[in-house]
Amino acid sequence: MKKNNGIFIKRTREDVIFDSINYTFMVLLCIIMLYPFINQLAISLNEANDSIRGGIYLWPREFTWHNYEHVFSEASVIQGLIVSVSRTVIGTGISLLATAMVAYAIAQKDFIFKRSFTIIFVMTMYFNGGLIPTYLLIRDLNMIGTFWVYIIPGLIGVFNLIVMRSFIEGLPTSIFESARIDGAGDFMMFFKIVLPLSLPVLATVALFVAVFQWNQWFDVFLYNSSNPSLTTLQYELMKILQSSNAAGGSQDVTSNLANSQNQNANTVTPLSLRATMTIVASVPIIMVYPFLQKYFVKGMTLGAVK
Secondary structure, three states: OEEEOOEEEOOOHHHHHHHHHHHHHHHHHHHHHHHHHHHHHHHHOEOHHHHOOOOOOOOOOOEOOHHHHHHHOOHHHHHHHHHHHHHHHHHHHHHHHHHHHHHHHHOOOOOOOHHHHHHHHHHOOOOOOOHHHHHHHHHHOOOOOOHHHHOOOOOOOHHHHHHHHHHHHOOOHHHHHHHHHOOOOHHHHHHHHHHHHOHHHHHHHHHHHHHHHHHOOHHHHHHOOOOHHHOOHHHHHHHHHHHHHHHOOHHHHHHHHHHOOOOOOOOOOHHHHHHHHHHHHHHHHHOOHHHHHHHHHHHHHOOOOO
16 A cells, blocks of 8 residues: 555555566666766775776775875876866856857747747757868967867857747746836846746756866867866876776786885876776766756756747
8 A cells, every 4th residue: 555645545566566677777777877986986095006906896995095196296187177177167157148148039029030040059959060160260260279269169059048048938928028117128137037037947057068068178189289278187087098098008017016026005007097087077077966956857858848
């Protein structure tokens, strides 16, 4: 028997079987999703030479902070962290404002080019100029070697624009009519009415943009790879992963070092370095999710009834 709103409902055998399969599947799914992260965390907290022996799954065998000390002793990692945080904060704020303004404009019922602009925006989701024309455009705009190459090209995401437009269209029209009667213009209605009422969708889009900005590394590779002061944390992680893969047989060499009597307890290996950088690059953005999870779920369903 299952109680629902004060009423006892008899559960059938099929209900019990379905719930059991469903719970089992969800538990297995959680394990599959969490295990790689926990495994990398255990390796990053384990002594580097000992990690080569294998057998580390959920808990470090020889606990140490040396891998993190080594990573944060690198100036490029600290600089990459500063640039990643800067582009995430600045890029998210500017993108939110620009996207909200455009969404407000195309959400107006009396905007005669509303349909035309919407079609043009949506077409960019399926077609683009390609990598080389984009690079030439960025070069002609003199943005190569600058911080703004991380911000301006991806200022407005079409998906985010459609989500925000759908939310604004769902706001009561009586509010805007009353504001116009009181003499409010578009800018006043946007900043005094639309933005305060759109906090849920703003939080959702902010999460989308922040994750995008934080995970980007390819634009660094294309436009700022020769400028160490504009590197990002993800780009440094990519270089470490690349160097680890290129090392090839370095695992055997390091393994011999681990078995020698003169081994250095503070040695770092490609395996431990890769795991440590993965955790360092993942934890900051993961910490944002618990605070915006409800908005994230709501954002995925915004406009579903449109």
